[in-house]
Amino acid sequence: xxxxxxxxxxxxxxxxxTDDGSRVFAKYYSPPHMPAGQTNYxxxxxxxxxxxxxxxEKGLMDKTNKQSNDVILYDNRVVVFKVxxxxxxxxxxxxxxxxxLLYNVVLSLRDTxxxxxxGATDKRTIVENYDLVALAIDExxxxxxxxxxxxxxxxxxxxxxxxxxxxxMKNIDLSEQGLLNVWEFGKRRLAEGLRQGLQ
Numbered sequence: 516x517x518x519x520x521x522x523x524x525x526x527x528x529x530x531x532x533t534d535d536g537s538r539v540f541a542k543y544y545s546p547p548h549m550p551a552g553q554t555n556y557x558x559x560x561x562x563x564x565x566x567x568x569x570x571x572e573k574g575l576m577d578k579t580n581k582q583s584n585d586v587i588l589y590d591n592r593v594v595v596f597k598v599x600x601x602x603x604x605x606x607x608x609x610x611x612x613x614x615x616l617l618y619n620v621v622l623s624l625r626d627t628x629x630x631x632x633x634g635a636t637d638k639r640t641i642v643e644n645y646d647l648v649a650l651a652i653d654e655x656x657x658x659x660x661x662x663x664x665x666x667x668x669x670x671x672x673x674x675x676x677x678x679x680x681x682x683x684m685k686n687i688d689l690s691e692q693g694l695l696n697v698w699e700f701g702k703r704r705l706a707e708g709l710r711q712g713l714q
Contacts, residue, residue: 521546523659524612525620526592527562528652529572529605532638536576539602539641540648541568544659561590579603585621586614595621599628600637619664620655626666627651631674647673 523546530540543562562568571590578589579596586595588610595617596605606621628636631647641648650673654663663669 527607623664630670
């Protein structure tokens with residue numbers, strides 16, 4: 516009998532340094548709606564403390580350091596990973612999760628970081644641009660639910676605004692009267708659009 520249907524697929528997204536095995540980025544997820552009365556359920560975060568998370572990450576790094584495969588089963592979890600320069604990108608899912616789906620997530624993360632950093636995805640660049648990395652991961656996965664896997668779209672959502680557009684922002688009137696003017700303009704445009712649609 517199949518379990519409950521859910522969109523929750525990702526238990527963790529990790530970026531670990533290959534030099535010393537240190538954590539560069541780690542985000543663990545738990546399902547938003549836990550089954551009533553159950554403490555040990557599929558998809559539950561088995562690593563609630565930082566000590567347990569670091570032990571899992573160390574064991575994972577030891578297991579994948581010399582691997583030629585991109586998908587493994589570790590600690591009853593499906594783990595997909597990619598090596599980029601001096602970091603390892605990991606996506607962790609439950610034992611019954613679709614490996615291809617998780618693999619698309621790790622490829623999306625790798626390609627998004629490649630676009631954002633113009634191919635220079637390494638530990639130093641990730642640490643210097645930690646905000647962009649966190650935003651990119653949040654665009655890909657939200658509370659363990661996979662939202663987007665198109666790297667070009669994700670990179671366009673999280674990249675910084677071009678510097679040439681910044682001076683134009685100074686001319687925007689954010690006073691109460693300015694906002695009322697914008698509201699009235701929007702109402703007029705909507706009314707015109709509705710009238711044209713009815714004709």
